[in-house]
Amino acid sequence: MLRSCTAGPPGSLRLALPAAAPAVRRRLRECAARIPEAGAVLDILEKCPERQKKGEFPVVVFEGLDATGKTTVTQSVKDALGAVLLRSPPACISQWRTIFDEEPTPIRRAFYAAGNYILASEIAKASTQAPVIVDRYWHSTAAYTIATETDGNIQNLPPDDDAVYKWPEDLLKPDLVLLLTVSPEERTRRLEGRGLERTKEEAELEANSLFRRRIEESYRRMVNPACQEVDASPSKEEVFKTVLQLIKNHCAL
Numbered sequence: 001m002l003r004s005c006t007a008g009p010p011g012s013l014r015l016a017l018p019a020a021a022p023a024v025r026r027r028l029r030e031c032a033a034r035i036p037e038a039g040a041v042l043d044i045l046e047k048c049p050e051r052q053k054k055g056e057f058p059v060v061v062f063e064g065l066d067a068t069g070k071t072t073v074t075q076s077v078k079d080a081l082g083a084v085l086l087r088s089p090p091a092c093i094s095q096w097r098t099i100f101d102e103e104p105t106p107i108r109r110a111f112y113a114a115g116n117y118i119l120a121s122e123i124a125k126a127s128t129q130a131p132v133i134v135d136r137y138w139h140s141t142a143a144y145t146i147a148t149e150t151d152g153n154i155q156n157l158p159p160d161d162d163a164v165y166k167w168p169e170d171l172l173k174p175d176l177v178l179l180l181t182v183s184p185e186e187r188t189r190r191l192e193g194r195g196l197e198r199t200k201e202e203a204e205l206e207a208n209s210l211f212r213r214r215i216e217e218s219y220r221r222m223v224n225p226a227c228q229e230v231d232a233s234p235s236k237e238e239v240f241k242t243v244l245q246l247i248k249n250h251c252a253l
């Protein structure tokens with residue numbers, strides 16, 4: 001498995017993170033004989049029109065580490081705005097997620113990237129009818145890949161202007177991306193309070209504060225669209241109010 005971006009060849013991270021739909025399709029096609037579910041994802045992806053366009057309603061994405069409050073706040077914002085709530089990976093492929101989570105990096109990341117392109121077609125359609133709220137999108141795919149494929153502290157991340165922080169040219173862009181952040185202690189409290197089964201990555205997040213910092217820093221380095229950071233440590237009601245105001249200011253709702 002590819003590990004360190006700094007120790008490996010310069011293109012190693014690029015290899016882990018497919019940067020456009022043709023690369024995603026190629027990667028799924030290459031493993032479809034061994035993994036039938038890759039063929040199933042590919043079938044869905046190939047039915048999605050290329051280069052999706054947003055409708056006239058705003059599209060707002062929520063990003064952040066696990067248990068920062070995305071599910072909680074997206075549900076409230078959806079209700080308040082009469083919005084459509086979507087998530088990555090989209091429901092139509094999420095039953096295969098555990099299979100891909102066990103695969104080597106390039107295949108696993110191709111699954112999540114494919115999810116974003118499929119999600120884009122859902123966003124395109126929904127945003128012609130109502131505002132769209134999205135729980136994780138490309139920034140999560142990129143940030144988790146970058147953090148997994150590098151080691152140590154944030155100095156080992158690719159430099160600020162690296163192409164890994166850029167939005168894929170052929171992927172529908174949201175109007176606003178809000179990055180929810182809380183202190184590690186508050187996150188741990190929320191995780192414990194929730195008590196759900198954790199993925200391997202979530203367990204690693206708990207054990208490895210450097211990994212957590214690499215993810216957050218990668219989110220912060222994403223550009224066009226960049227993430228707007230929101231302190232999500234106040235109460236649910238306060239976070240909701242802050243977020244709603246940001247959306248109203250930015251999207252003229």
Ligand SMILES: Nc1ncnc2c1ncn2[C@@H]1O[C@H](COP(=O)(O)OP(=O)(O)OP(=O)(O)O)[C@@H](O)[C@H]1O
Nearest residue numbers: 066067068069070071072190193194234235236239
């Ligand atoms: N502002 C808040 N103050 C206190 N607790 C909160 C707040 N927001 C969410 N929580 C609680 O923290 C836990 C995690 O929240 P939530 O499931 O919304 O996070 P998440 O970011 O969607 O997590 P994941 O990415 O793992 O799905 C839940 O138990 C939720 O009730």
Ligand SMILES: Cc1cn([C@H]2C[C@H](O)[C@@H](COP(=O)(O)O)O2)c(=O)[nH]c1=O
Nearest residue numbers: 066088089112136140141144199201202
């Ligand atoms: C969308 C997406 C998710 N992941 C990983 C990162 C975390 O371990 C979990 C969180 O998923 P949840 O459904 O929000 O609990 O999935 C990823 O690695 N890449 C992605 O694109």
